[in-house]
Amino acid sequence: MPSQLLVCDLDNTLYDWVDYFVPAFYAMVDRATEILGCDKADLLVDLRKVHQKHHDTEHPFALLETEIVSNHFPDFSLEQKAAHLDSAFHSFNSVRKTHLQLYDGVLDTLNALQSENVTLVAHTEGKLYSVLGRLRQLNILDRFNSIYCRERAQGGIKTEAESEEWLKKFPEVNIKELPPEDRKPNAQVLLDICDLEGFSPSDAVYVGDSIGKDIYMAQNAGVFSAWAKYGNNVNSEKYRALVAVSHWTTEDIDRESAVKAAATGTVPDLVLENSFAEILPCLKRRNSA
Structure with missing residues (x-):
């Protein structure tokens, strides 16, 4: 029987989210600017x-909801707009x-953890469609017993029936959508995850790249915390490009500041300096204890 639960953050813990998203987003913007004949800076503001x-920098098909696109295609449905912007x-x-x-x-680490009968669970503040799309492309969906993510984005070109049909493509994983109030670093969310997966907090490990959200949350829940320090090595130029189009409002910034202040002095139980693989010796020690 599995003796440990590993709850794993995704973005900047298993992959570099900024490194992939920013180039992809700006490639879309460049092509859309050509199609629309608009100013790139204006489109970025939109x-x-x-x-x-939508409080989401990854909102699906955000381009279709911009004022520039609406003015360019005033009588078009979302589906028609999407067809004209398909190349973007x-x-x-x-x-x-x-x-x-x-x-x-x-x-290799995920495979090793499975061979050790560690129960793997993903916990992310990414929304449903984006999370499943990434994990499917990375071909690691089946490594997780469950995925806890933010609830699916509203709007877009999918009807509710189409959304449910799309979700049937992922029968191999248990998906739990969390409401907006169940955000990091709410320790109760992690306690609920442990309970739903059938583990006590003392038999769980949480790994993530954020001290203020992941590590602070884990420690308040009584869960062993592993800080993915390597995930903070973000390209500064790409990060600035991300900030220019981010969903962060003044309220969001204030909340982030409050989270950081509350987490001041938080020290992780384990620091993963260079790679996710550094979690393995820790889990093996805990299993043999």
Whole structure:
């Protein structure tokens, strides 16, 4: 029987989210600018407004909700707009395929954890469609017993029936959508995950790249915390490009500041300096204890 639970953050823990998303997003913007004949800076401002409206920088098909697109295609349905901008979305997907890669050693580590009968669970603040799309492309969906993510984005070109049909493509994993209030670093969310997976907090390990969200949450839940320090090595130029279109409002920034302040002095139980693989010796020691 599995003796340990590993709850794993995804973005910047298993892969570099900024490194893949920013080039893909801006490739889409460049192609859309050509199609629409608009100013790129204006389109970026429009996209940020849509992201802020949905509190999500990865909002699906955000381009279709921009004022520039609405003015360019005033009488078109969302499906018609999507058809005219298809090559822009293709640009995003094409660049994503080349840039979205697991960190070195992640796949071998996940396989080793499975062989050790460790129950693997993903916990992320990414929304449903984006999370499943990434994990499917990375071919690691079946490594997780469950996936806990933010609830699916509203709107877009999928009807509710189409959304449910799309989800049937993922029968191999238990998916739990969390409401907006169940956000990191709410320790109760992690306690609920442990309970739902059938483990006590003392038999769980949480690994993530954020001290203020992941590590602080784990420690408040009485869960062993492993900080993916390597996940903080983010390209500064790409990060600035991300900030320019991010969903962060003044309220979001204030919340982040409050989270950081609350987590001041938090020290992880384990630091993963260079790779996800550094979690293995720790789990083996805990299993033999």
